[in-house]
């Protein structure tokens with residue numbers, strides 16, 4: 001995808017601004033779970049232009065949304081990938097990121113096809129709100145968990161970007177929804193569907209290829225991934241912002257205030273019980 005003129009200037013922060021002189025690798029290097037969480041995120045963020053192509057085509061008649069997607073959203077997501085990759089390389093220099101990413105991408109691109117977009121532009125924007133809820137809360141969780149200063153600096157920038165992405169997608173969703181007028185049940189189904197997808201498939205593919213690269217001689221099965229998920233669940237119980245996630249997730253449903261309060265509680269509780277699964 002060609003980069004629009006002035007896109008780099010539009011970035012709210014830059015990888016080059018991170019103060020790597022402050023890096024204290026001893027605070028992260030021994031943390032295997034964090035390694036796989038960061039590598040997985042770097043893969044998915046770097047692969048963002050696959051989605052952008054699909055979305056741009058889908059919203060070509062919507063000048064405001066497509067201009068924002070290409071001038072801001074795509075550039076910011078790709079920078080997230082660059083920042084995470086840079087960090088991984090500094091702390092775990094023995095990990096061959098390029099080779100692992102190439103294998104991941106071969107696999108991942110086959111799962112990102114235009115046919116997977118929701119049937120109307122409004123519903124796809126609601127689904128994008130779920131994805132941004134997932135990323136905003138994921139980085140918020142990692143920020144709460146992380147102790148290393150450069151990692152914290154980077155995660156703080158990324159989570160602010162993700163919250164802003166959510167707000168943009170939500171604003172565009174409302175504009176389309178005013179015309180489309182989809183019922184709550186239909187929107188809820190889309191939210192649920194995208195939530196399950198975001199929690200399962202992408203994360204599994206990313207972990208699988210990261211693990212294969214790091215431990216080529218070890219078994220890399222469903223059980224390996226399940227053990228990793230258990231470790232994430234333990235981190236999530238202590239650090240995942242459940243209320244924030246539930247609040248954001250339900251926003252596109254535009255529920256009346258009392259229902260919304262109960263809904264946020266119920267969904268937050270369900271997230272906690274599910275332990276991210």
Ligand SMILES: [Fe+2]
Nearest residue numbers: 045077080135
């Ligand atoms: Fe991102």
Ligand SMILES: [Fe+2]
Nearest residue numbers: 132135162165
């Ligand atoms: Fe995002």
